Amino acid sequence: MTINKLMSLDVSKFEEKKNGLTYLSWAHAWAEALKADPLATFHVETFQRADATTIPYMEINGGTGMVWVRVTIFSKEITCFLPIMDHRNKSIPNPDAFQVNTAIMRCMTKALALHGLGLHIYAGEDLPMAVDEPKKEEPKKKEEPKKEDPVVKAAAVQSELDRASAELFADGMVEFVLICKTEAGLKSYWKANQTKIDDLKSNHPDLFTRVRDVFSEMKAKFKENASE
16 A cells, blocks of 8 residues: 555544544554554654653643654654643643553554545545545557468468479579580570470569570570681
8 A cells, every 4th residue: 555545545434523623543543554554663752851760751841741753654754743632632731641641642643644544634624635546557468469361371381382493493494504505405495494484584583584694695605606
C-alpha cells in the first residue's frame, strides 16, 4: 500500500464523538497502519526535569505539558506534538499518568493523520480524500507470430526451387560454352534448349543475360577465328 492509498482509506466507522468533536480510535488507527505497513513504529519522546527524572512529556510554564510522538511508516518519519488536555480540550495543569497516556495515544493518532490515515477527520470532512494513484503501464502483450498461409509458404518454396533450378541450368549452359569447339555446336545446343532459355528470359532475366552474353562472346570468337 502507498501513502496515496492510505489517504483514501475510509476509517469513519472507527470515529468517536465527544463534546461535539470527532476523534479516531487510536487502536483502530494503529491497526490500519500495521495493515498498511507491518514495519510501522511509533516512539514517545522523553524529557528530563531539573531534578534529572525522566518524564514522557515536555513541561510548559512549570504546570501544563505537551507530548511528542514520532511515527514511522513506509520508512518515512513524522513527529507530532499535542498538549495534554481534558475532555473540553483545555490544558491540564500537573497531569496524572492516565491523562498523559491519553494524550500520547491521541498524539500518535494525529501523527498517523499527518501520514494520511484519517486526515479527512482533522480536516472536518466526512469522507476521505480521493487521491488518484499513478496509472501503471500495462505490460505490452507479446505479439504472437502470425501463422503463415500454407499456400503462400508453398508458393515461396516453389519460387526458391525454381530459382535454384534456373541457376543450375544457366551454369550448365555457360560450362558447355567453355568446352564447345565449333560455332555449329554452339547454335545446336542453343536450339536444343530453346524452351528453357525462353523460360529463363521471362522469369529470370539476369540469368538469361548472363547466358546470352557468354554465348555471344564465344560466337564472336568462332567467327573471328574463321576469318583468320
